Amino acid sequence: MAGTTPGTLVVIGNGMVGHRLVEVLRDSSWRIVVFGEENRPAYDRVALSSYVDSWDSADLELPALSGCELRLGEKAVSVDRERRVVVGASGVEVSYDVLVLATGSVPFVPPVPGRDLPGCHVYRTIDDLDDIRATVEAATRPGRKSGMVLGGGLLGLEAANALRGMGVSPHVVELAPRLMPIQVDEGGAGLLKRLVEKLDLTVHTGTSASSIERDGERLIAKLASGLELDLDVVVFSAGIRPRTDLDLGLELGPRGGYLVDAACRTSDPRVFAIGECAAVEGVAYGLVAPGYAMAEVVADQISGGTRVFPGADVSTKLKLLGVDVASFGDAHAVTEGALEVVVNNAVAGTYSKLVVSDDARTLLGGVLVGDASAYPSLRPLVGKEVPAALLQPGGAVDVEMPADAQVCSCHAVTKQTITDAIQSGVACDVAELKACTKAGTGCGSCVPMLKKLLTECGVEQSKALCEHFTHSRAELFEIVRATRITTFSALIEKHGTGRGCDICKPAVASILASLGNGHILGESQAPLQDTNDRFLANLQRNGTYSVVPRIPGGEITPEKLIVIGEVARDFGLYTKITGGQRIDLFGATVDQLPQIWRRLVDAGFESGHAYGKALRTVKSCVGTTWCRYGVQDSVGLAIELELRYRGLRSPHKLKSAVSGCARECAEARSKDFGIIATENGWNLYVGGNGGFTPRHADLLVSDVDTETLVRVIDRFLMFYIRTADRLQRTSAWLEGLDGGLDHLREVVVDDKLGICDELEAAMASHVTDYADEWRGVLEDPEKLARFTSFVNAPGTPDPTIEFRAERGQRVPVSLGIPEVVR
């Protein structure tokens, strides 16, 4: 039978599902050839509307897969099944042993007169969005631009959101009597309409467009209801149809799609179809999760397995225009005798409906609008016994989930798979679960459930900071903030046990410093500090320290550069340029540190906090001042930000960068907060990281002016400082944050928790109270006295420290390690 011996696998279609198939098979012995009509790498079409945030298609790209031949921009135009050959548009022929059709779908455009006029678009690809943007930007009429989206389903609302992102006020026209008719019932849709209409959308349900005409610069749409809309742009997103224009002479399903059996195989045993172009046993699916499941089935089948399509969970949870919507199971209560339990809170703006069997014992489905936080607990219970508590008003949703319940529907991962990974020790946190089970890597809505399972399995690390405090760092922060405790000894006496250790002492010192408690080497704080903070320098392997003066934005005058050179020469310090656009001076002894800093402070330098869990640098490119391509003054902003946040103590170090244009020379997206200039202002990205676990920062706000930018960064940083764990970088913090980026945006942009005034005030006092730490030492004989090598022989150099020369500089002689067994 075809397929059990690896040969050449040709995949037609480079969408999300085709990409998934290649990903699953990348370590197999199959030679894989992919035909992709679009001339760009595979991208996340589900997140298409977010393209409007950055207009950077790279943000949507799926991971590049090695080991396959990608023929991008090469449409497959015919297939000769007898010769087993696929012919590309360029005439190229590729023979196959197995062929997989993953051609996706095409937008359905209702036959409205005028639908082909310029200014009318479909909404399916990145190119479509570029075309829509071109239409919108070409519109020159004064006043707010106006658009019409035909289709009020999931896609239509996404398209409307994209239009809003382009500064267009959308009209949404839906033939059905309500929005999202497939997923949401009447009650839920009523609330949804009310919530989205607050966002500059106008909803017209129960009607359709009867014609579109051009009138000068405008488009006029006539609705069946008699209304006329005056428009700049029209977008069709009234659904999709399986794409089967590549005719292989294969049978199609009753509603289109290449007809396949449960193994996703067509009537030709060498040809499979997956994703939106497939009709599995006659049924086509327009969601990505079933498509992924089909990809896994085919990968298994051609590797000799017997997996079949398990049927699709068409449950959905999404955030449309900032409104949570979830629908699962029998959302419309079509099961005979089904009962509905509805809680519609018009004041809070939440709607929930549970559908249960006629004996009220089995959960059949449900709809949630406005607040979908119960979705991860509820969806896996579909078809299972429903806990009685759920049916009470405000009933708890904290219920035990059966082992075979699907936790991640994007990747069809069951609770059993996840608990196995946890209990075998393979995964100890959400990030590891994501890596080894793929759960949570799709839409991410199951991440809270992953955390819960970790806790239930008892593996999740206790949140206790250390043996001396049962509190998490965030809890200690709140205690210190609320009680205004200013010393470690008072805190541990009241809220902890024992004397403290190398974990809790620096953590508390950092909290005290974040809340502003004077110099970090004050009498009660000094003993808490790790050696780097204790000596305001970075300990190196031979017991000496390195010194990094602050060079805001990486901008430095020749005079200051000369001072650094002279200091380095006079103290014999090894000199190296850092990755953060400053200069590191190595090999200083404890006694030398104050002498070095005396010279640096006199020349106008300040501490660079390279030693602290604090703001490090704000890198920058040269920006508009010099660069031919710059669109904003990146150096000016970087300096402003570095001076604003210098000295800010945080759970871990903070790095930042500002790029003056989309070329991103400052590598801002690898930073905790990175700013990239746009034509209209700034885009702010947060949660980036280089290092051991690289992560690209996520776009938080776009096209904001400097004042807004600074305000959002103030809030972001203070929210992070309050809530992160000890030594948790913003990237890990954001990954683990319940609700992720959306939640962060709700808190620091929309002020959903009402804490933004407090956060801003906290930052304002940081800015006001900032003082250079090194100047503080030099001005205080008590503190200075601590910079002594030997209490009985001050000034005597440590005899263990020896240097040798390497490339013209002094480097440490390796230390003999005494009698140690490692």
Place this chain on the structure above:
Amino acid sequence: MIVCDFAVLRPEQGVAALLPDGSQVAVFLTADGAVHALDNIDPFSGAAVLSRGIVGDRGGVPVVVSPVYKQAFELATGKCLDEPSVSVAVHSVRVRDGVVELT
């Protein structure tokens, strides 16, 4: 041998002292008023830095934690709690007439 005035020591902190033979000791004052002295060289890195470690307790046992690779050493015995096969030498120390002495 006299190390320093007792008043120089700060609770839960250490200082380093140079011995006539060129070796070094780390002298610590704990919160309960006890004074301890260990070799200053951290056996895991070879750097003379134990005096600069954070002083605290592990399970109630007073320790100093090396600032280099963070192993804990028991102040009373010099035993490394993270690698029981490793320890640093302990020096006997006393406070007399307000002066810290190695004996």
